[in-house]
């Protein structure tokens with residue numbers, strides 16, 4: 001694999017707008033019968049957060065045609081919109097205002113809707129199926145119009161309206177190998193020369209719990225590889241990707257033509273496949289490096305017409321800067337809110353507001369450990385104390401506006417720390433030599449009794 005072209009990806013994120021969907025595909029656990037619509041105020045908070053974390057792209061997800069449900073109509077009206085398309089257009093504007101390129105993954109598109117998106121600055125994502133699978137017991141038995149021709153009609157509508165789009169082949173949902181290969185070939189002949197086609201994804205089925213097909217096995221490696229090779233033949237110049245979180249052996253697909261990993265939702269995870277965690281950039285990079293492949297971040301998809309719009313040009317310029325920084329950084333330290341100590345999105349985390357606990361190079365907070373954190377009966381486990389001492393020192397150091405990783409820590413336990421009593425942690429930055437920062441921390445009882453102390457060295461990245 002020496003001298004192979006690099007594998008690209010987009011530093012992406014996703015936001016669920018609504019899970020309401022009438023299709024009820026048997027492989028999907030995303031849809032709900034009565035899911036709410038994300039209010040514009042909540043969307044604003046989510047977008048601001050993603051923008052702070054320098055996402056270059058945001059994928060807006062919804063079920064198909066949610067506006068068919070009267071309660072969604074009411075929610076649209078309450079938010080000041082007369083249609084779901086108007087709402088989506090506003091979502092796109094808000095993303096661009098925050099320097100993120102919008103992608104709409106909101107189901108099939110008709111001509112009228114495609115025209116509405118012509119000036120929204122977005123890319124529309126269409127997922128294609130190779131067979132209708134609408135018979136009893138098949139994947140689309142309950143779906144209304146999920147079939148190869150509606151996918152094709154969406155592509156035609158987007159092309160006619162001049163809207164950039166991305167296609168994904170959903171494979172392994174019950175189609176035969178022959179149907180799969182034929183559909184990929186037909187689609188290739190149909191749109192490979194279309195300037196509005198931005199990239200091509202192969203999406204292998206993975207069982208998700210809560211779906212009707214949760215017991216069905218995923219496709220074997222050879223079938224995924226074959227589909228990819230077929231796609232490469234008909235889409236020889238496009239970005240051709242397989243989502244790394246949905247196919248563990250993704251590096252092995254590079255010789256068959258995979259040259260991209262598509263939009264990797266590093267900051268948010270993939271709400272349609274919550275059981276499949278998105279690997280970190282460092283993990284992806286390391287797995288590719290093992291076979292001498294290089295990973296690099298690319299910009300999001302965009303047509304020349306969109307680039308000429310001033311607000312999009314500004315967003316892209318800002319993105320370019322962030323991408324260059326991430327590509328040139330030896331180690332990408334990305335806060336996706338899943339930190340065990342302070343991440344809000346970690347269901348098993350401690351949810352300690354570390355950032356808010358720091359002032360002038362000192363981090364101070366209190367925490368009351370419950371019995372789940374004990375080692376011997378009634379005594380807090382030394383490992384959890386070490387974790388908090390480490391984290392508090394790192395935050396004290398990072399108060400200087402830098403990012404660090406722990407080089408080493410030394411912890412001395414003086415007394416057993418009791419369960420069920422508020423423990424006070426204090427950490428202070430104490431010095432620096434070149435890119436190595438030093439800190440000390442201690443944990444105390446409310447009466448000031450010293451329980452444990454730590455010293456640490458932290459490497460600036």
Ligand code: SF4
Nearest residue numbers: 021023024025028063
């Ligand atoms: S896969 Fe998409 S279209 Fe099918 S039920 Fe789920 S959200 Fe709806």
